[in-house]
Amino acid sequence: MYRSQISGLGKYVPENVVTNDDLAQIMETSDEWIQERTGIKERRHIKKGSEDTTAVMGFKAAQVALERANIDKNDIDLIVFATLSPDYYFPGCGVQIQDMLNISTCPALDVRNQCSGFVYALSVADQYIKTGMYENILVIGSENHSGGLDMTTRGRNVSVLFGDGAGAAVLSRSKDKHTGILSTHLHSEGKFAEELSLIGPSTKYWVPEIIKDNPQDNIPYYPYMNGQLVFKNAVVRFSEVIHEGLAHNDLSLEDIDMFIPHQANLRIAQFIQKKFKLSNDQVHNNIQKYGNTTAASIPIALTEAWENNKVQKNDTVVLAAFGSGFTWASAIIKW
Structure with a gap:
């Protein structure tokens, strides 16, 4: 049986920083209140007019992961994309990544397990590699929360928690039974x-x-x-x-x-x-x-x-x- 090794990692977050004090300008909250309950000091939100979306951020993180893995995009056998905030109700973001990477054709799978989504996606990719079906799999977790939050006092208990961003990993087949x-x-x-x-x-x-x-x-x-x-x-x-x-x-x-x-x-x-x-x-x-x-x-x-x-x-x-x-x-x- 093969092992899955992480051969490349990448991340992307929007440039727009939203501090707790920024939120206090639009809802009844404070830096002290948020930090005491959550530990959060700031988060990133996609700025209005930005090109960033859930899929675009995932693509940017994937590019970094592929470069670090030293793997050509055409060597990717499968894309597994985890998110609760896809660009469209359907289709899922996986096929968008395939298109953005300009891969002629490859399977794309979307995982909807929210906070556990990346580990679930990693598990799916791991099984495909262990069975020998695929050799290199791109796994992405990406979220655009800011576009769907209630940014008022009514929604503050949830809205102060969430930020936007993406991370990606390339899983590759290995015969080393002691790592991966x-x-x-x-x-x-x-x-x-x-x-x-x-x-x-x-x-x-x-x-x-x-x-x-x-x-x-x-x-x-x-x-x-x-x-x-x-x-x-x-x-x-x-x-x-x-x-x-x-x-x-x-x-x-x-x-x-x-x-x-x-x-x-x-x-x-x-x-x-x-x-x-x-x-x-x-x-x-x-x-x-x-x-x-x-x-x-x-x-x-x-x-x-x-x-x-x-x-x-x-x-x-x-x-x-x-x-x-x-x-x-x-x-x-x-x-």
């Missing part, structure tokens, strides 16, 4: 689906019904989050799925060299760090400057950690995510 993706672990619990959700527009609840049935103080086309329930479940599921991955590979907490959590809330990451007794050097967080970029958060953070030489050869790297669905996932990687 060792395992991935995926879970869901759909009874909590509406506790972190965007209900409409959808085929169940289309635009005319939304306009007709809802007063302006109850608009279902903005995200909803039961923050306390999400936090409570996240700290439990993060811990479980990390332990599951380590046990599967006969590893312990002491074997973790780098832990990169989904950047949902700095308080969640700090809770897990303290519980696992990990040092600051063993955890990479960047939510302070990018906010929660959902499917893009792990590839952006992983790329940044690698760029800063925080990930070295033979390191044991743990990725873990929890979010809407509820879904949660982990990946154990020997670098």
Whole structure:
């Protein structure tokens, strides 16, 4: 059986920085209030008139990853694109990336697992490589949140959290059994689906019904989050799925060299760090400057950690995510 190795990483975030003080100008909030609850100081938002979209940002991150992998675009056998904010209701962003890269033809697959999307996408790509079906797979996580947030006091509990950006990884086939993706672990619990959700527009609840049935103080086309329930479940599921991955590979907490959590809330990451007794050097967080970029958060953070030489050869790297669905996932990687 082959192994999947990450041969290239890339990230892209818009230039437009939105600070907590900027948000305080348009809603009832403050830098102190946001930092205390989330750890976020600023985030990136696509500026009005910019060329950036979910697909365009994914393309820009992919270009960097391909260059670093030293792989020609025509050597990509499959594109797996994770997002909750595609450019179109359909088709998905995967085919847009294929077109932007000017690849004559290749399969493109879209993954809709929100905050867990990149780890789910990584798992899908890993299986294709392990079976020998494909040799090089481009995996992208990208989000344009700012275009769909309620930027008023009414929506502040959600809107202060999210930012825009993209990250990408090239997975390549390797015969080295001692390095690469060792395992991935995926879970869901759909009874909590509406506790972190965007209900409409959808085929169940289309635009005319939304306009007709809802007063302006109850608009279902903005995200909803039961923050306390999400936090409570996240700290439990993060811990479980990390332990599951380590046990599967006969590893312990002491074997973790780098832990990169989904950047949902700095308080969640700090809770897990303290519980696992990990040092600051063993955890990479960047939510302070990018906010929660959902499917893009792990590839952006992983790329940044690698760029800063925080990930070295033979390191044991743990990725873990929890979010809407509820879904949660982990990946154990020997670098």
